[in-house]
Amino acid sequence: MQRRLKQAFACISDGSAGRTDLDRLVIKATSPDDVPMSERYVHEILQIFSMSPLSIRAFSLSFTGRFGKTRYWRVALKCLLLLHRLLRSLPENSQFRSELIWMRSTGLISLFPCHFRDTSSSSSEDYNLFIRAYAQLIDEALDCYSLNNKSQYEELSDSYSSRMKEVGRSLEFLPQIQSLIDRVMDCRPTVSITRSFLVRSAMKHIIRDSFVSYTMFREQIVLVLDNLIQMPYQNCTLAFGIYKKAALQASQLEEFYDWCKGKGLCGSYEYPHIDRIPRIQVQALETFLGGMWQLTESSTSSSSSLSSSTSTTPPSPSLIPSSSLPGDENDRQTIDSMTVVGTTQWEKFDGEETKQLITLEDEENVNWETLLESSVCIDPYSSWYDQQRVNKADGHDEKMDGWKVQIYNPNQFNPFYQPSCNFTCR
Numbered sequence: 001m002q003r004r005l006k007q008a009f010a011c012i013s014d015g016s017a018g019r020t021d022l023d024r025l026v027i028k029a030t031s032p033d034d035v036p037m038s039e040r041y042v043h044e045i046l047q048i049f050s051m052s053p054l055s056i057r058a059f060s061l062s063f064t065g066r067f068g069k070t071r072y073w074r075v076a077l078k079c080l081l082l083l084h085r086l087l088r089s090l091p092e093n094s095q096f097r098s099e100l101i102w103m104r105s106t107g108l109i110s111l112f113p114c115h116f117r118d119t120s121s122s123s124s125e126d127y128n129l130f131i132r133a134y135a136q137l138i139d140e141a142l143d144c145y146s147l148n149n150k151s152q153y154e155e156l157s158d159s160y161s162s163r164m165k166e167v168g169r170s171l172e173f174l175p176q177i178q179s180l181i182d183r184v185m186d187c188r189p190t191v192s193i194t195r196s197f198l199v200r201s202a203m204k205h206i207i208r209d210s211f212v213s214y215t216m217f218r219e220q221i222v223l224v225l226d227n228l229i230q231m232p233y234q235n236c237t238l239a240f241g242i243y244k245k246a247a248l249q250a251s252q253l254e255e256f257y258d259w260c261k262g263k264g265l266c267g268s269y270e271y272p273h274i275d276r277i278p279r280i281q282v283q284a285l286e287t288f289l290g291g292m293w294q295l296t297e298s299s300t301s302s303s304s305s306l307s308s309s310t311s312t313t314p315p316s317p318s319l320i321p322s323s324s325l326p327g328d329e330n331d332r333q334t335i336d337s338m339t340v341v342g343t344t345q346w347e348k349f350d351g352e353e354t355k356q357l358i359t360l361e362d363e364e365n366v367n368w369e370t371l372l373e374s375s376v377c378i379d380p381y382s383s384w385y386d387q388q389r390v391n392k393a394d395g396h397d398e399k400m401d402g403w404k405v406q407i408y409n410p411n412q413f414n415p416f417y418q419p420s421c422n423f424t425c426r
Helices: 004-013 022-028 039-051 057-068 073-089 095-106 124-143 160-187 196-224 233-262 279-311 331-335 368-377 382-394
Strands: none
Touching: 004 233, 022 039, 022 057, 022 073, 039 057, 039 073, 057 095, 073 095, 073 124, 073 196, 095 124, 124 160, 124 196, 124 382, 160 196, 160 233, 196 233
């Protein structure tokens, strides 16, 4: 009789009377005691999800009521632990994740901002800060890629388009991982609550997930840096922002891991090696992007100036102020009076046009050997053209007289040349 009364009192105190099996599992898994949550409840809930997908909605409503109404930090912390374990045990495209995102959008569940307030401990403020930071971490994990998704490690294709597509996905994925790592570091508990067994259990789950997050980040950032030269300038700036933040975040994460090791959270062999990014590498990458920006600007300005020059008329010299030109006043007046006229037709100038080297009449029939011989042997400095006019004026029709073999004299046009003389010495 006494045993039945105790069971009835326990059912009334935890509210399990009249509830389904799923509700009782949630209540038992989040009991208000210092005993850590058993993995048995997680496996039983997952088994119910696999047998009845409609039970996901019932679990979401049960979790929302349990987490939203409690004022005990132990119950709230176990609720977040249960939700965390279920998210990591289910695939990314599961209905459970979609259901939680839908309930968050409708306001039925609020993980960030979290309105939990503890009233059961003297260190209520410290527990409030820790639970709110943990809830924000889970809230961002809903929007992030699943840490257990192995498709991110698929081998890249050799084509340029496939590589750029993979790099584009990495540029969207890396900031989310960096944000998750920041949320992990925000979950550092204060000294007053570090000794709590439940807090230490939750920190172990949080830290182990950060190991996976950092390992994925390190692999993805290497992929981006290997294809940095082939990426567009806008993607390069995004990659530089990620790389610059990673340099700062690496030192913060290493300090956080050192603190966790000092508190005995997880084994020392589990922690990954943190790759510190030297400041000189960040400066070198910034200089490289500056050079890319200058090349982009120069190519853009040259193309725009070329298009503007082809579409507009050339400027007139009258637009140049006369005060900026050298010379006296007369020269400036002359320059000011000049105008430039653009035309696409040939202009004829006054004076006699330059005649051809060899002129032939229509009735002449000269073979090509004669033309070749005359073009080689004719003297360009002789007044052959004038002699032809004189012959025509005198009635002479000796057109072939000018086609004579000329002897080349290199001293003919040297005014300082004097013929050699023989002097007789006495």
